[in-house]
Amino acid sequence: MPATITRREQNKTAITGIPKELAVKAGSRLEPAPLDPEQVIIDLTPSPKTLPSLENFGFGENKTDHMLVCTYDSITGWAAPEIKPYGPLSLDPASSCLQYATSVFEGMKAYLGPDGEIRLFRPELNMQRLANSAARVALPQFDQDALLTLIKRLVTVDARWIPAAPGYSLYLRPTMIGTRSAFGVTPSDSAILYVVCAPAGPYFRSGVKPISLLAGGEGVRAWPGGTGGHKVASNYSPGFVPQIAAAKQGYDQILWLFGDDRRVTEAGAMNFFIVVKREDDENEIDIITPPLDGTILPGITRSSCISLLQSHSTDELTLSHIPSSHRIHVHERILTMPEIAKWYSQGRVLEAFTVGTGVVVAPVGKIGFEGLEIVFPKYVENGGFGPVTKGIMERLLDIQFGRREWKGWSVRCD
């Protein structure tokens, strides 16, 4: 693409040695270039990899043949995007992302439908959230539609990697990192935005197993005014030690709590829901998830579950498995462990489940809290699923794989 190269060369010559401020003062009309899918340079690998067999899928262990790489510089803006063979990035050891964790990411999936079409699930929300995460750590903004167009292009290039087996998909990991290489503790004025893909199997290999949660554990995941509401890399590694401690006690994940009132926030890196029946009327069912107060990651699965559950039993939709006598009320509100313990002692806790792109929906089998074990024995025989958990999971999968249309949530890749 000679046109692309010419333009980049021009920008470089024009600004050689002249700081942006001076260039602007001198009346230069140089504007940082926007991210532009039309300029994409596609360099296909000469040696495509052998596809792994379905049994050998870990979570993100096998990467596809290609990756999307877009570089940003505060003066020239976004360079021509590249789709090129998957491989290492070359970074200065002093890079801002390595020193100051200017690193944000997304998690999304491409699904192959029974009609042979590839779809993304509400991908514009991933673009929006990536932009919000980038803004939180002063990384550059980008044209969200342009990035989505480029991602669709990448997925199309690596389409043969999307397994055609039920429950399988292609996991996409858009990432943005700061590449400024001076030690000053300041925002990064250069960045790389890249997307890599890995085929993903069902989260539960040998059938669904309800997960166990240790409420509390050591440390907190997020706090008011912090970064818990953004997908920034620095949120995750501090959770590894508490996670190891919880695993030693036999729990799968931590149910992160916050504050003296032991507020429930999230489970591992998933959003949390609990299903409770009312004292005075067994058919009035409250489904509660913590509110987006800045300590909760605004999950796309979370928001989709809320919206589907709110639409249940309307003219528009009826979720399977949920008894027709149930009247469902969804609440985004503060939820504390003492409250859950009280409802449990009253026999009112029906189900709990966690949600996220990776897992989709996982039933909770047990919550440990200060010596108390809250167990959900009723559904253990039933694959661990209560009716609400099962109903919402099936509907989400149907929409994601394009088996059912719902509000344009599933977007075709072409």
Ligand SMILES: *Cc1c(COP(=O)(O)O)cnc(C)c1O
């Ligand atoms: C990504 C993530 C989620 C789930 O978000 P989805 O958009 O549903 O995948 C929940 N909690 C945390 C901490 C996360 O990082």
